[in-house]
Amino acid sequence: MRLPAIILAAGEGRRVGGPKALLDLGGKTMLARTLEGCHEGGFCPCVAVVPPSLIEAIRRQQADLVLGSNPSPESGPLASLRIGMELLPADVCGLLLVMVDFALVSRATYARLGESIRRDPNRLWRPVHGDRHGHPVWFPRSLFEALRAAPLDQGARSVVYANEHLWAGVEVDDPWIFRDVDTPQDLRDAQSEASRRT
Template structure:
């Protein structure tokens, strides 16, 4: 089993007013926090992003672009396709705006995936599901490609159709999304509290 990670950095960051991946949290780009959390848990990390890939040149990750941008699923499909070519069996996806991912994200997703006939597992906490933070077998790429070709883009509809299992995490702060400057200020406060 070879597991790659993909950081979904394709969002436009309209509510944040900037490219979210490069917004600074505690003096470092948000994407650097994600790499700290994800890199120890996977063999390799890809960055899913459109536009000028050179903005990520300092992070040591291959950037994969969407064939046809349709939201997070098109980034996941690009990562599944690239990872499969490199010999990966699975990809763990996560949005770039979730800097507090659990240190046991991948092992818990793998355990949960054993209960899914498709091998797909997503993160969940007491507040609900986090379908963009998930373990995807590369074998799902053809089904995902067909789904997107139909003009579908809703992540939860795809994960439900493929009987995704859920890895339950107790702390909802682990999946806190930083969408606004206020969210960023809350994250800064959380980091200061942990110091």
């Protein structure tokens, strides 16, 4: 059973000083850390959707990635997700939607998600810490058409909330499933945490 991941990393990161995919967290880029988590969970193939200007640089750094580009990142994450979906093999049973913004989600979280998805890939899986759901999110194949049809301004979240009957949660001890890097302070906090882990 192949469990693909699509890593959304097309944002320009204006508020944090550059494209998030290449921002450094403890000596590794945010994209590299995200990819390590995907590998820990056994997610393969991994597709990353990045700005066109970064394709060659990322290809040199991450030869094992399938790369797509979104020339209009202002169109939002769902547009990038659809670009990534076009690059998936035809026979996959779903996809893990991964935001590079959440680069410090632990490897253990990815591993637990992978185990749960393998048991039942037809559910909509999300990690849970306390009483809150976070990232990344597994969408079963049955929701692919809904992802393709959802309004861009509502994003994949609209598909999640329209399919509550498919929800399943994986309990994890990982507050980073909620913590994205979106501001300079977020970046400083993430860099501090990354340094603590290494």
